[in-house]
Amino acid sequence: MLTADAELEDVDERTFTVTPTIDEKPWMLRARDTATKQRWLRALSDCIDILVWLRHYKLGAVLGVGVKVVDVAKFKHREAVVAEVEILRNITNNIKHPNLITIHKVYEEHQKVYIIQELCTGGELYDRVVQRGKYSEMDAANIIHQLMSALQALHAHNILHLDIKPENILFASEDPDAKILLTDFGLARMINGKQNPLEQGKSMAGTIGYMAPEVISSHNYSESADVFSAGVILFILLVGYPPFFGDSEVEILLKIARGDFTFDRQDWAHVSGSAKELVARMLEVRAQDRITVDEILGHPWVTRVDKGGASPHDRDLSASMMAKLQRFNIDRKSQNMGSFIACMLVDENEADFQALVDEKTIDTMIRQMCADGHNRIPLQNAHVMARGLGLSPYIDEKSFVRFLDQNHDGFIDASDFCEGVRALRDHHRSFATMVFSALLKMNSLEEKNGSPEEVVEVSVLTREHFAVAFEKLECPEPLVEIFFKYVDEKEEKQQQQTSMSASWVVDEAEFATVFAQFSFLGLLFLRTAKDNVVSLVKSRSIDGMPRISEGSFSSP
Numbered sequence: 001m002l003t004a005d006a007e008l009e010d011v012d013e014r015t016f017t018v019t020p021t022i023d024e025k026p027w028m029l030r031a032r033d034t035a036t037k038q039r040w041l042r043a044l045s046d047c048i049d050i051l052v053w054l055r056h057y058k059l060g061a062v063l064g065v066g067v068k069v070v071d072v073a074k075f076k077h078r079e080a081v082v083a084e085v086e087i088l089r090n091i092t093n094n095i096k097h098p099n100l101i102t103i104h105k106v107y108e109e110h111q112k113v114y115i116i117q118e119l120c121t122g123g124e125l126y127d128r129v130v131q132r133g134k135y136s137e138m139d140a141a142n143i144i145h146q147l148m149s150a151l152q153a154l155h156a157h158n159i160l161h162l163d164i165k166p167e168n169i170l171f172a173s174e175d176p177d178a179k180i181l182l183t184d185f186g187l188a189r190m191i192n193g194k195q196n197p198l199e200q201g202k203s204m205a206g207t208i209g210y211m212a213p214e215v216i217s218s219h220n221y222s223e224s225a226d227v228f229s230a231g232v233i234l235f236i237l238l239v240g241y242p243p244f245f246g247d248s249e250v251e252i253l254l255k256i257a258r259g260d261f262t263f264d265r266q267d268w269a270h271v272s273g274s275a276k277e278l279v280a281r282m283l284e285v286r287a288q289d290r291i292t293v294d295e296i297l298g299h300p301w302v303t304r305v306d307k308g309g310a311s312p313h314d315r316d317l318s319a320s321m322m323a324k325l326q327r328f329n330i331d332r333k334s335q336n337m338g339s340f341i342a343c344m345l346v347d348e349n350e351a352d353f354q355a356l357v358d359e360k361t362i363d364t365m366i367r368q369m370c371a372d373g374h375n376r377i378p379l380q381n382a383h384v385m386a387r388g389l390g391l392s393p394y395i396d397e398k399s400f401v402r403f404l405d406q407n408h409d410g411f412i413d414a415s416d417f418c419e420g421v422r423a424l425r426d427h428h429r430s431f432a433t434m435v436f437s438a439l440l441k442m443n444s445l446e447e448k449n450g451s452p453e454e455v456v457e458v459s460v461l462t463r464e465h466f467a468v469a470f471e472k473l474e475c476p477e478p479l480v481e482i483f484f485k486y487v488d489e490k491e492e493k494q495q496q497q498t499s500m501s502a503s504w505v506v507d508e509a510e511f512a513t514v515f516a517q518f519s520f521l522g523l524l525f526l527r528t529a530k531d532n533v534v535s536l537v538k539s540r541s542i543d544g545m546p547r548i549s550e551g552s553f554s555s556p
Contacts, residue, residue: 006048008041016041046107068115080186081113087159087185088115095157099150101170101183122171122178126329129237137275138304140237143169143180145302147230150182152293155223158191162221164229165210166236166332189221208249209242209256214287216257224287227296231282238275239267240324243283259285270321274301333365363414376411392473392525394438403430427522432515435522436461436508442469461506463487473524483518 007019009026013034017026031037070081085106092102105116122128125143129135147169154161161168161182168184187205206215212228214220235243243261246252255261261283268276278301281291296302367375382401391400404412404420412420424431443465444458458465463484470480491504506514515521 004048006044008044008048013037018044043107046105049105066117066119068117070113070115084185084188085113085115087188087190088117090157090159091154091185095153097150097153099146099180099182100153101181117183118172118181120170120172120181120183122173122175125166125169125171125180125233126236126325126332128171130326130329137238137272137301140234140275141302141304143237144230144234145297146180147182147233148293148296148302150180151223151226151230152297154188155226155293159185159188160191160221160223161185161188161226161229162206162215163187163210164226164233165207166233169233191222208252209244211256212287213257213259213285216253220287222287223293224290227282227290227293228284228287231279234275234282235261235279236325236328238271238279238321239264240321240326241328257285259283267321272301274299278302359414359418362417366412366414366417376413376416379405379410379412382412390526392438394441395434395525396437399434403428403434424522425519427516427519429512431522432512433508435515435525436511438525439465439469442472459507461511462503463491469524475520475524479518479520486517 003021005022007026009017009019011017011028014032014037015028015030016037017028019026029040031040088101088103088106091097091100096102101118101120103115103117105114107114123131129139147164151161151164163184163186164182168182170181170183171178172181204211204215204219205221206212206225206229210229210232212225214222215225232243244252244255246255263276263280278291278296278299282296284290291299363375366377379401382404383397386397386400391397401412402408403423404416406416406419406423439461440458443461466483466487469475470483487504494504
């Protein structure tokens with residue numbers, strides 16, 4: 001058995017030895033060619049390194065490393081993982097910037113890619129600001145200075161990040177003067193290199209609320225897109241809420257594309273004119289009119305960080321601003337929690353699902369969401385979580401939130417959350433009832449003049465009703481075919497029993513049985529989960545996909 005004491009020794013171009021433990025004699029291994037030998041050596045070296053880490057360090061404390069795990073078997077664009085690794089390799093070996101995350105090793109096993117990277121223990125950007133309590137313009141300028149410095153280094157090496165958002169800006173440690181680290185290069189791309197697979201076909205990549213107008217309107221990517229996203233960050237840091245908001249993602253996208261935002265006189269009264277002017281230039285609609293990274297680093301509001309300059313506006317920002325930022329941060333985390341549920345619902349591996357349904361981890365997430373640090377969410381605040389799941393308007397939101405409250409005490413705690421997600425995954429009868437009602441509602445409404453109008457009462461479901469629902473919900477064709485094959489068999493069996501041709505009709509009681517057999521029916525009404533299902537259906541095979549270039553990376 002291989003241990004942390006194992007040693008590898010090179011013999012010749014095809015041969016090497018492995019000494020598994022200090023008490024055993026070495027084993028001699030000979031490969032058929034040099035490439036095979038090198039592949040074996042890399043794999044064994046990775047295993048020994050991990051064994052050493054496990055012996056001496058606790059997970060998360062390590063030598064200052066964290067582990068990012070990507071399940072490429074379920075990832076729609078596996079090529080993007082390869083692209084991300086290559087960009088991280090470039091950052092670690094060539095750029096070596098203090099505000100960019102670095103990686104130590106990458107390896108792949110059982111269709112999972114493990115990225116061993118620098119550990120960040122200081123938390124996310126907005127969490128840190130809220131926890132700190134006191135916060136000034138100088139603090140905001142310091143963050144923007146570091147962020148722009150990191151982007152300047154990336155852009156100098158022809159790399160666009162394309163997903164600048166608070167979740168991807170972490171503090172290296174809990175130290176008051178800790179540096180920020182820009183992380184997660186899953187959507188990053190080389191400007192003059194091979195096109196990132198996520199951008200093929202002129203697709204729109206980024207995070208709604210932070211992506212630039214030109215990305216939305218023409219799928220055009222340049223350094224200016226990163227500047228715009230950073231401008232959204234700065235806007236929020238100064239007044240506590242985003243410049244672009246709306247009741248739907250489409251409304252937010254339209255506002256960004258038009259540059260539809262305002263500087264509320266009351267909210268911006270405490271902010272310096274210099275900071276406001278910088279935000280306006282960073283959020284210019286036309287990319288060619290937008291301020292550049294170099295210009296931002298030379299802007300008077302930013303340069304005073306290096307000069308140690310202060311202004312009357314460097315007093316702590318208002319308590320109302322901090323309260324707004326705290327509220328926005330909680331809503332953001334609630335929506336992220338909804339996305340987390342979506343990932344759990346489509347995880348087909350029971351062991352992986354069990355690992356995700358960890359009450360201690362969920363409890364920590366809930367405490368971060370609650371302004372008072374409590375470990376339970378009032379039902380009236382849980383609607384944001386449903387929004388994060390992309391709950392269909394055909395599903396009654398209040399009923400869904402009450403469903404998550406498994407012990408019916410008016411709050412959702414870690415236990416409720418885990419039991420609720422498992423109930424969703426196990427096709428609980430109550431969830432089946434909600435979906436049945438949604439299907440009835442969908443088939444009893446007809447669009448007239450752009451708005452739904454009830455035209456007919458529906459109490460049971462037929463083949464035609466399911467066809468309408470699948471079309472409206474954009475159900476993947478392979479799943480539609482499987483479902484209607486089942487319907488054909490039911491109708492054929494019914495015809496054999498009655499000697500008469502008859503259409504399949506489903507009432508609420510029978511639907512519970514159908515629902516348990518076809519789990520995707522419920523997920524179609526949770527948009528975020530449905531998107532994961534679509535990706536899963538389209539990426540069952542990864543044969544012929546590019547491989548991860550494994551190995552170690554030099555220290556910065």
